Amino acid sequence: MPEARGSTGGSPTLRRRELGALLRVLRNEQGLTVEQVAFELLCSPSKVSRMETGQRGATARDIRDLCRLYGVTDPAEQDRLMTLAKEGKQQGWWQSFAVPLPHMTYVGLEQDATVMSIFQSSVVPGLLQTGDYTRAIHRNGIPRLDDSAIEERVQERFKRRQVLTREMPPRVDVMLDEAVLRRPLGGPSTMRDQLTQLIAETERENVTIRVLPYKIGAHPALESNFTVLEFESQAPTVVYVEGLVGQIYLEKQQDVERYMLVLELLHGMALSPQDSTALIAGVRDTYTSG
Numbered sequence: 001m002p003e004a005r006g007s008t009g010g011s012p013t014l015r016r017r018e019l020g021a022l023l024r025v026l027r028n029e030q031g032l033t034v035e036q037v038a039f040e041l042l043c044s045p046s047k048v049s050r051m052e053t054g055q056r057g058a059t060a061r062d063i064r065d066l067c068r069l070y071g072v073t074d075p076a077e078q079d080r081l082m083t084l085a086k087e088g089k090q091q092g093w094w095q096s097f098a099v100p101l102p103h104m105t106y107v108g109l110e111q112d113a114t115v116m117s118i119f120q121s122s123v124v125p126g127l128l129q130t131g132d133y134t135r136a137i138h139r140n141g142i143p144r145l146d147d148s149a150i151e152e153r154v155q156e157r158f159k160r161r162q163v164l165t166r167e168m169p170p171r172v173d174v175m176l177d178e179a180v181l182r183r184p185l186g187g188p189s190t191m192r193d194q195l196t197q198l199i200a201e202t203e204r205e206n207v208t209i210r211v212l213p214y215k216i217g218a219h220p221a222l223e224s225n226f227t228v229l230e231f232e233s234q235a236p237t238v239v240y241v242e243g244l245v246g247q248i249y250l251e252k253q254q255d256v257e258r259y260m261l262v263l264e265l266l267h268g269m270a271l272s273p274q275d276s277t278a279l280i281a282g283v284r285d286t287y288t289s290g
Contacts, residue, residue, distance in 0.1 A: 013108025016088035017054030017235040019081065024052040026070040040069050053251070054235075058085040093159060099149040101156060103247055106227075106240050111163060113170050115230040117263050119221050121177040123185070124194055127164070128174070128201055129157050133194040136186030164204060174209045175266050181211065181283040188287040195284035202277050210270035211279050219269055220262045228259055 027037055034052075038045040041062070050056040058066075063081050072078055094107040101107060110116065110127070118125050124133060131154045138150045145153070163170060184191055201207045212219055227240045239250040239259045250256065271279060 011111040014112040019084035020052040020054040113229040117228040211276040
């Protein structure tokens with residue numbers, strides 16, 4: 001059975017994906033297809049596939065049957081799989097809002113990521129947004145949210161930010177198109193506060209912010225917004241892509257490698273962290289109350 005970091009009771013989203021990755025390795029080691037496993041378990045192939053991708057949890061009976069099928073006889077290994085399945089069934093705080101978050105899976109992954117590489121071409125990433133900036137985004141979004149739902153989005157952003165100050169926080173590498181700084185969401189006061197917040201974030205040892213200036217012209221991530229999330233556990237690296245069509249989660253090696261290459265190219269084109277901070281400060285000072 002593959003090595004994995006011991007479960008720590010973290011995000012149930014990550015626990016499901018960690019379990020799914022282990023189950024996929026075990027199936028491949030036995031030379032079985034998804035269809036063959038589904039036949040043995042008397043279930044649909046889609047159920048097996050969704051367990052392996054972490055889109056659905058596994059029951060204790062599922063784990064018992066899979067251990068028998070895959071020849072997992074070590075009690076410690078069986079207990080580890082059972083524990084992951086149990087933790088994957090728990091509810092995360094991000095599942096408790098009256099209006100469900102459209103990006104619940106992402107928030108769950110974000111909570112346990114050890115490295116986050118974020119590129120945004122249009123807005124400040126949610127993890128770094130101020131309350132008024134978040135309100136300005138959602139007041140003009142589709143579908144329309146009422147005031148109480150918007151305040152829940154503000155609470156969500158605030159809660160997510162706690163990962164930056166936890167013990168052993170993730171390393172967060174943010175790259176922003178200059179357009180993010182110059183799009184006046186919420187008015188001058190909101191933008192001044194938001195850009196001041198970005199500058200403050202750069203003082204954290206675990207946060208780096210770089211800006212892609214207008215002068216570079218075209219770059220590999222035009223019209224894109226994405227985040228690469230890396231983990232210490234058995235869970236695979238995930239690329240999160242967001243747009244009007246919804247959220248996409250990419251895990252295939254060729255997809256991850258493609259986005260990692262784009263990140264490398266963007267790093268070479270972006271301003272240094274120090275020059276980026278200076279640009280953010282300069283743009284901030286153009287937002288005056290007058």
